[in-house]
Amino acid sequence: MRTVGCLIFDGVRAFDYAVIGEVWANRAIRPGQPLFDLRVCGPEGARVRLGGGLERLPDHALGALTDCDLVVVPGVEDPEARHTPEVLGALRAVAAAGVPIASLCAGAFVLAEAGLLDGREATTHWALAPELARRFPAVTVRPEVLFTGGDGLWTSAGVAAGIDLCLHLVRTAHGQRAAATIARAMVTAPFRAGGQNQFLPSPVPDAAVGDDPLARLRAEVLASLDTPWTVRRMAAAALMSERTFARRFTATTGTTPMRWLLDQRVLTAQRLLEETDLPVDTVATHCGFASAVSLRPVFVDRVGVAPREYRRAFRGREEG
Known part of the structure; x- marks a missing residue:
C-alpha cells in the first residue's frame, strides 16, 4: 500500500x-x-x-x-x-x-x-x-x-x-x-484496538505515570510481558481489589485488563517478528506465551495470519 x-x-x-x-x-x-x-x-x-x-x-x-x-x-x-x-x-x-x-x-x-x-x-x-x-x-x-x-x-x-x-x-x-x-x-498513541469502546464512562486521566497507579501498572506490565500476569496480580501491583481494579481499568482504557494485555503481547510479537530473527518460540516466550503453539491462535485472531506467515509476508513487503 x-x-x-x-x-x-x-x-x-x-x-x-x-x-x-x-x-x-x-x-x-x-x-x-x-x-x-x-x-x-x-x-x-x-x-x-x-x-x-x-x-x-x-x-x-x-x-x-x-x-x-x-x-x-x-x-x-x-x-x-x-x-x-x-x-x-x-x-x-x-x-x-x-x-x-x-x-x-x-x-x-x-x-x-x-x-x-x-x-x-x-x-x-x-x-x-x-x-x-x-x-x-x-x-x-x-x-x-x-x-x-x-x-x-x-x-x-x-x-x-x-x-x-x-x-x-x-x-x-x-x-x-x-x-x-x-x-x-x-505524538499520538501508536495502538488502540478497533473493538475498544468509543465512549468511556469517565475521561482518561491526564496524569504522569508516577501519579497514576494504573499508568504505573501498565508501564510495569509492558516492561515484563513474559511475567504470567493475571487480573489478581495486576490488581495487587496497583494496590487495588480485583473488582475495583477491573472497573477502573476498563473505565480509563475502554477495554478489559486481559484484552489489553493480549493486545500488547501481540503488538510486541509483531515488532520482534519484523525487526529480529529470533525463533518464533523465543518471540512467544518473550511476549508471555508458553510457546509458539499458544501464541499462534491469539496472533491469528488479531492479525489475520500465523506468526511465521506474518514474518515472511513482512520481509516480502520490505523487499518490495
Whole structure:
C-alpha cells in the first residue's frame, strides 16, 4: 500500500482531511517509515470548500481513485447532506475495481449513500450512529467501537478514532514499526484496538505515570510481558481489589485488563517478528506465551495470519 487516494468534495471536514495528510503525505523519511504517494482527488477543475472556510483544489480528478492502493473518505460536516452522482459513482467504481476504502467519522454516511455498506457492519461517531441506522437500515451500525471493517471496507468513529484506523491500516500493510514511527511523529498513541469502546464512562486521566497507579501498572506490565500476569496480580501491583481494579481499568482504557494485555503481547510479537530473527518460540516466550503453539491462535485472531506467515509476508513487503 503505497499510493493512497484522499477523496474530497464540498463539505468535507478539515480535521479529517488533515489527519489523512499527517499519516500518508510525504515527509522526511525516518527509519521504519514507508514513502507514500498521497493523491488528493476530487471533482475535476473545481475548488472544494472544506469545513471551517478552507478551500482546496484537488491534485487529481475522481478517476484517479481507481489507480490507488487505498482510498480514504474524510468525514463530512453535514451527515444529512446528499452527495453528487459524480462522487457516489466514483466510490462505486473504486469498490468495483477492488480498491480498499476507509471512511473517517461521518464519512460512513457517504459510503452508505453509495450503497457500499449494505449488509455490512459499520460505525461512525457515537452521536451520529442512531441517524446512520435510521437512514440506512441495511447497515448494521455498531456505535460502541472505534473502528470496524475488513474485506476491503473500513469505517471509523469520530475525531481521534480516525487516527486509530489510519494507523491500523498502515500497521496492516507495513508493520508495527511503520505505524509506531508515524504515531510518534504525530505524538499520538501508536495502538488502540478497533473493538475498544468509543465512549468511556469517565475521561482518561491526564496524569504522569508516577501519579497514576494504573499508568504505573501498565508501564510495569509492558516492561515484563513474559511475567504470567493475571487480573489478581495486576490488581495487587496497583494496590487495588480485583473488582475495583477491573472497573477502573476498563473505565480509563475502554477495554478489559486481559484484552489489553493480549493486545500488547501481540503488538510486541509483531515488532520482534519484523525487526529480529529470533525463533518464533523465543518471540512467544518473550511476549508471555508458553510457546509458539499458544501464541499462534491469539496472533491469528488479531492479525489475520500465523506468526511465521506474518514474518515472511513482512520481509516480502520490505523487499518490495
